[in-house]
Amino acid sequence: MDGHDRSTLSRRRLLASGAWVAGAAALSACGGGSSNSSSLSKSVKVPASLVDEAKKLKQKSVRVLSQKMYTPEADKSVATALQNFAKQTGTTLKNATVDPDAGNFVAKQDAAVRAKDVQDLAFVAASRFVPQLQQLGDLEDVSDVVAEMEQQYGPAAGIAANYLKIDGKWWGVPFYTIGSGWFVRKDWLTEKGIKVSDIVSYENARDIALEISDPSKNRYGWGITVNRGGDGNGAIGAVINAWGGSICADDGRKVIFNSPETIDAVTWLADIYQNKKYKKMLPPGVLSWTDTGNNEAWLAGVLGLTANQDSLYAQSKSTKSPIYGKTATLRGLTGPGTPAPLSFGDLTAFVIFKGAKNPDLAKLIPKYLAGGDALLDLAKDSGAGIVLPAYEKVWKSQSYYLHGDPIFKTSYDMLNAKVPVTLKTGLHFPQGPSAGVNAVNQSYVLTDMMGEILQKGTSVKQAVSNANKRIVQAFEQQGLKQ
């Protein structure tokens, strides 16, 4: 063997052994640990009434699908709470997490129901998924559970019925709420002598965003994208509603998108991205943002205003970002079509799938998690405002829910505001649950419409008309004849 061979061999041996060492090191470092084996440091006591109910279900098992909750601590908290329940009731709960933004949740669950191999229980964003899953025939009626919950914890948040009650029956059990709204850099406003309370309407917000913008200092006022993604969908939809337009009528079934109000709203919104006057308030790349874009730019400290769920606020708190202390919150903005902001927050709900193996055991989980110590732990672990109560008595049961963070009280006011709000066009918000709206949002009709206007130069009127055709098609595909 010559020297060259020796060196090659030794190098190869080194690499080969390195691969195994790296693999072994990774394995041993992690010890095969799993989120399910996270320490049960907190041992929340399961209420005695539930332990009694579970007695006849001993040895039974339930598969739970948990929506991911923005922070690993919150996910761990849910897993821990479920293990506590299983341990104290002698049942088996198998928990898995699901990312609601993955885009294939409904398709996957529908296929699972049809294949008769589906989880028993899941908790997911109510307005986004429950109507569509119900329309597909994938859910069980849970009216009995909601009735019991309301008896114990008081009425559910005002939005709950709008998101979960279809044809007089409940298809989801309210679990927790999450606030949302506008986030504003109060330090930038102060420098310009502007008060947070000056921002009332969309027009105010746009003009103030322009005023506080200064690209030479990396300051961009308008942190709102209309690109494909949940944030883009939400932003466009909110403006249309504030102008008095809507995808559909209050019943969630009849498409009324192509209206003068919608055309006015879209014209106003498109102007922001087309008019050179506003160029300096737009962060570079804003039209390429997916859902992470505004979070990243906000945390990087270059945005003056942006809209989001309170997860953004929680993220700035958990990463100890200096932006946290400079953030003011607004619950929403008004527009020409509405006297009050159309911000109602969001709701997460439990659903039981058709074909669930142990629905009776599954029905006990909401009763355990949606109140008491289990929810309190979850609220604390999840960060600022990601998990808040869904029932009136639970809000009042602990001072933490109203005073744990400055944002909680504003969330409470928003989530418990009187609904519905009546628009000048006679529409009522929040509207009824709509599988059609779910489908429209999932196929990004609104963001595609903005893309047509901004990238292809299509007129607003034509783009709205094109979008209307796609919306009608989407509704009909959901079985909602137009």
Add this chain to the structure above:
Amino acid sequence: MTLLKAPSPAVLRGRGTRRRSFFGKDWREGYLFVAPMVLLVVGLIGIPFVDAIRLSFTARHGSANVWVGFSNYSSLWHDSFFRTAVKNTVVFTAFSEIFKVTLGLIAALLLHNLRRGRGLATALVLLPWVIPTVVTAVSWRSIFDPLFGGLNSVLSTTHIGPLLKDLHLIDQWPATWLGEPKLAMPAVIVVNVWKGIPFFAINFLAALKAIDSQQYEAAAVDGADAWQRFRNVTMPSLRYVMLVSVLLSTMWTFNNFDVVWLLTQGGPGSSTALYTLYAYQEAIQQLQNGLGSAAAVMLLPISAVLIFVLARYMMPGGQGPIRAADRFFDKYGRVLLWSFLAAVAVLLFWFDRDLLIKSAIVLAVLILAAMLLARASDGLTRWRGKGLRGSRWGRVPLWIGMALLLFFILAPLYWVIITAFKSDLQITARMSLLWPKPWTFSQFTGLLDNNPFGLWFRNTLLISLVSTVVSVALAGLAAYALTRLRFRGGRTITWSVLLTYMMPGSLLFIPLYAILSRLHTINTLWALIITYPTFTLPFACWFLMGYFRGLPMELEEAAMTDGATRIRAFRVIILPMVKPALLAVALFTLTNAWNEFLLAFVFITDNDLKTLPLGLQSMIVGDVVPWGQLSAASILISVPVVLAYGYAQRFLVEGLTVGAVKG
């Protein structure tokens, strides 16, 4: 009692002869060897494929799926979004392939002519192939960020950015790479090219190694310069491997989903929406399997033509239509090729004139630079008079070229590495952009504390190893049978295996989900263990078929004359000879399994069963991306595969050199 009379030996011999004449001489072993692969491919690709075609004639109305005839096809015909998606797909595929071939060839030539450090340089060039697509997309998105991304920062510092604007290659500076419709498509093409260079480089490198060095020496004696040697010796020798690599890569690119989905989701507007994204959106997000399937079926003719040409090259000496095609290609091949290229150029000019002109400029610069480096190397070598590859000075231009190439390949990886060593605040506040201050291990500790990384690692290792063993075994048996045994239906099987490329994986998974559910394998590791080999079998089979073809038939014939059975001859004589090729196929399959995302994403739900790419993706929650932990995880995921390639890349090149690239 009725006694059954056993047939006489003569009758049995007669039946055996009739069977042999009908099914072929080696029908028993042939069918036995291909059966496992056929079962897997038919069950997990064939049936979902047929189901997808059936679905294309249906539409979902409410919870029911109803038969609608051709209405999906007619609505697609009038759908401007679909037309845009098709146009984008053609643009994306054509430009990606042009640059992948050019850069892959330059990389291979540079590697081939390196005398020292070739192993290391080859391993580094292979890195983009090894890195999971999720990591690729996350890194490039971060690099393209117009405010804080590394690209704008570097291009501003070096004044290249403003120069690009002055040359009218971009419209504004600083550029918003993924935000402007005119830039977004070139940007996603760059990422696809970055990821695709290794495939071409490794194939071309193997083909270059297979060229007899005497040809170069003879050309040099005749006074041929570097360009003439390249044109008259190198290019003709690369023709086969270039064509097959381009065809395979074209089909992969044409059906690409993940790179664009993870980078732009088709935006801004629909400027990067490909037909696979359109199909996915319709089928999965809007639950219109019918329309989504129809969109894929509409484009089947394009894939079918590519497969037909591919089959012609992968199955030389064919019969029937293939043989007729052979004669036709032999006669008109050159005319056809140039006509095809001209048609593509016209199409690209029509679709995106601006991009075509700019790409032509960039391509010309690349080729010119390569030629200059080659001439400089040649000149310096002759000047020093130490033979063709003997001069140290002659290698300086090669190393300059190599350094530029490695900069392009390694820069995104550098970004991943530094991000892994930054704190959360450094990342979110965009501090310490190109160099962490201070360096911290907090992302690694956070990753290991908050996630079941060990379980993900174990699952991935298990699935990768088992599916690799299955894939290599099945592809080995099938390739042996299809190249060396004579049995009826062999060519049809080879064709059918190639047909698996026609449907994008993103569309097959809903029918697949139903099949696996019926087998009670959904949400188990088995779902991945049996599906992963299926999708790597066609390439593995092609690879091994080329290798088997290169072995003399006399080898096992001699063994069988000495009394060995076919199976024993295969096991004892052939298998030891094809070890390098088997190892190369194993590496390919292992990489695919290690990095696979889409199927794991759909089939696995339980946390305990997640694979590494799926685990990484699950760390992203809605609009909260833990960049630092993702980067740390990317490094930990990549290290074993990188080391494996560092160890075994020599076998990969050897395997290709001996067999597949010769056709």
